[in-house]
Amino acid sequence: MKQSYHHHNLKEALIEEAIAFLEKQPYESITIRGLTNLLKVSRTAVYRHFSSKEELFQAVILRGFERLKEKIEKVYKNPSLTIEEKIAKIGESYIAYALDFPELYRLMFGDKLKQLREESCEIQNSDNQCAFDILVALVVDAQKENIFVEVNPMEQAVAIWALIHGQASLLIDGHPMILEQKERLIKTGLSMIMKGFKPTSTLT
Amino acid sequence: MKQSYHHHNLKEALIEEAIAFLEKQPYESITIRGLTNLLKVSRTAVYRHFSSKEELFQAVILRGFERLKEKIEKVYKNPSLTIEEKIAKIGESYIAYALDFPELYRLMFGDKLKQLREESCEIQNSDNQCAFDILVALVVDAQKENIFVEVNPMEQAVAIWALIHGQASLLIDGHPMILEQKERLIKTGLSMIMKGFKPTSTLT
DNA sequence: ACCTGAACACCGTTCAAGT
DNA sequence: ACCTGAACACCGTTCAAGT
Numbered sequence: 001m002k003q004s005y006h007h008h009n010l011k012e013a014l015i016e017e018a019i020a021f022l023e024k025q026p027y028e029s030i031t032i033r034g035l036t037n038l039l040k041v042s043r044t045a046v047y048r049h050f051s052s053k054e055e056l057f058q059a060v061i062l063r064g065f066e067r068l069k070e071k072i073e074k075v076y077k078n079p080s081l082t083i084e085e086k087i088a089k090i091g092e093s094y095i096a097y098a099l100d101f102p103e104l105y106r107l108m109f110g111d112k113l114k115q116l117r118e119e120s121c122e123i124q125n126s127d128n129q130c131a132f133d134i135l136v137a138l139v140v141d142a143q144k145e146n147i148f149v150e151v152n153p154m155e156q157a158v159a160i161w162a163l164i165h166g167q168a169s170l171l172i173d174g175h176p177m178i179l180e181q182k183e184r185l186i187k188t189g190l191s192m193i194m195k196g197f198k199p200t201s202t203l204t
Numbered sequence: 205m206k207q208s209y210h211h212h213n214l215k216e217a218l219i220e221e222a223i224a225f226l227e228k229q230p231y232e233s234i235t236i237r238g239l240t241n242l243l244k245v246s247r248t249a250v251y252r253h254f255s256s257k258e259e260l261f262q263a264v265i266l267r268g269f270e271r272l273k274e275k276i277e278k279v280y281k282n283p284s285l286t287i288e289e290k291i292a293k294i295g296e297s298y299i300a301y302a303l304d305f306p307e308l309y310r311l312m313f314g315d316k317l318k319q320l321r322e323e324s325c326e327i328q329n330s331d332n333q334c335a336f337d338i339l340v341a342l343v344v345d346a347q348k349e350n351i352f353v354e355v356n357p358m359e360q361a362v363a364i365w366a367l368i369h370g371q372a373s374l375l376i377d378g379h380p381m382i383l384e385q386k387e388r389l390i391k392t393g394l395s396m397i398m399k400g401f402k403p404t405s406t407l408t
Numbered sequence: 409a410c411c412t413g414a415a416c417a418c419c420g421t422t423c424a425a426g427t
Numbered sequence: 428a429c430c431t432g433a434a435c436a437c438c439g440t441t442c443a444a445g446t
Contacts, residue, residue, distance in 0.1 A: 008428090010428080010429085026315065028232065031418085031419070031420085032419085032420065032421090033418090033419080033420090041429075041430085042429075042430055042431070042432095043420090043421095044421085044422085044423095044429090044430080044431090045428080045429060045430080047421075047422085048428060048429070049428095052420080052421080053420065053421090102315075103315075106314070106315060109373065109377060110310070110314070110377065111230065111306075111307075111310060111376070111377050151392070152388075154385070155385065155388055155389060155392040156392065158374065158382060158385070158389055158392070159367070159371075159389065159392045159393050159396050161370070161374065162367055162370030162371040162373075162374050162389075162393065163363070163366055163367045163370055163396075164370070165370040165373060165374065166365070166366030166367055166368070166369040166370025166371070166373065167363075167366040167370070169313065169366075169369060169370065169373060170362065170365065170366050170369065172315070173313060173314065173315050178362060181358070181359065181362070184356075184359055185359060185362055185363065185366075188355070188359040188360065188362070188363045189363050189366065192363050192367075192396060192397065193396065195399065212409095214409080214410085235437085235438070235439085236438085236439065236440090237437090237438080237439090245410075245411085246410075246411055246412070246413095247439090247440095248410090248411080248412090248440085248441085248442095249409080249410060249411080251440075251441085252409060252410070253409095256439080256440080257439065257440090
């Protein structure tokens with residue numbers, strides 16, 4: 001079992017352990033010494049797989065985006081859901097993810113190394129989409145069914161993303177009062193999206 | 205001139221210099237040695253005014269919130285603006301502030317010491333309001349003039365705040381593409397707020 | 409209300425030398 | 428593909444002793 005680290009598992013084990021650490025302490029206070037001690041390897045072993053602490057956590061961030069994308073994709077590809085339900089459920093899933101892994105989420109959307117974030121889509125299989133691309137596709141669907149007014153889908157997608165991301169951020173880092181009202185806030189946000197983009201609402 | 209630091213200005217100078225540093229480098233890479241070298245004081249002089257680096261930056265965060273509040277308050281109290289204009293202009297000002305001082309903004313809304321953030325209102329003069337309170341007041345005004353549907357003003361205020369904050373975050377840390385579309389994104393976000401909350405839009 | 413200078417514990421990272 | 432052990436530069440912070 002310990003032998004396994006000697007062959008091909010250490011890289012993976014480091015990423016998984018780093019994610020586990022992030023659930024208990026912030027990025028800044030995680031040390032390579034602490035990580036390696038827990039994995040029972042030497043501190044220098046990290047440098048066989050990553051050139052620096054930062055590069056290790058780039059891999060962690062990438063993993064975080066992959067998982068978020070999988071979660072969202074699962075909702076998008078669920079054939080039993082209407083488009084309205086998908087929009088609602090993707091928002092909920094997204095926010096749930098942020099609340100489940102707050103420090104990982106902070107790292108993903110913080111400012112530590114954005115170069116990699118731009119790559120993060122191309123790294124994946126060529127038939128895959130970014131989490132954002134899924135949202136854009138959903139907006140296009142909504143426009144086709146006349147649920148959303150027909151403007152540039154990217155703009156609507158970014159606005160929705162900003163709202164959800166903002167809600168997630170405020171729930172994680174904001175005033176405790178906000179967290180108490182979680183359910184109602186999600187509902188209000190959703191109603192803001194739906195009625196705001198609905199073409200029948202344009203009689204002033 | 206140098207004498208002034210010996211009397212009462214060092215605390216203030218440290219805060220101002222720290223904010224200036226934040227415009228050029230991230231919080232993590234700012235060192236107390238670098239700060240004090242530039243101010244021509246000894247490294248240990250900081251501890252006459254702050255018990256730690258963290259406490260110094262708590263003061264910086266507080267200053268950041270004060271300035272943001274002033275900026276928003278100025279718009280709110282401008283009698284020549286309609287409520288719609290105020291909503292639009294507060295959003296723009298807020299986002300402009302985040303783009304002008306990205307690292308300060310990250311610090312303000314990151315997770316470094318939220319204890320102080322909860323105090324940040326009470327520390328100010330008793331006749332003052334939080335930036336958020338101003339937004340709530342504006343929402344109440346909008347409800348009175350029938351621009352917004354009458355639900356709990358807090359919920360609408362948080363939803364708006366989340367959207368603006370999310371936009372600011374994505375503009376600062378997101379894909380460069382988003383920054384290029386800044387003007388249109390702000391416009392789309394505003395339209396999402398207005399039409400979404402507008403009571404006349406409720407015919408499905 | 410500052411100064412100097414030395415020291416401490418703790419980092420990430422490097423290197424030499426092993427298996 | 429790991430190990431040990433020593434070392435380096437750089438932190439925040441503390442302390443003793445000054446003015």
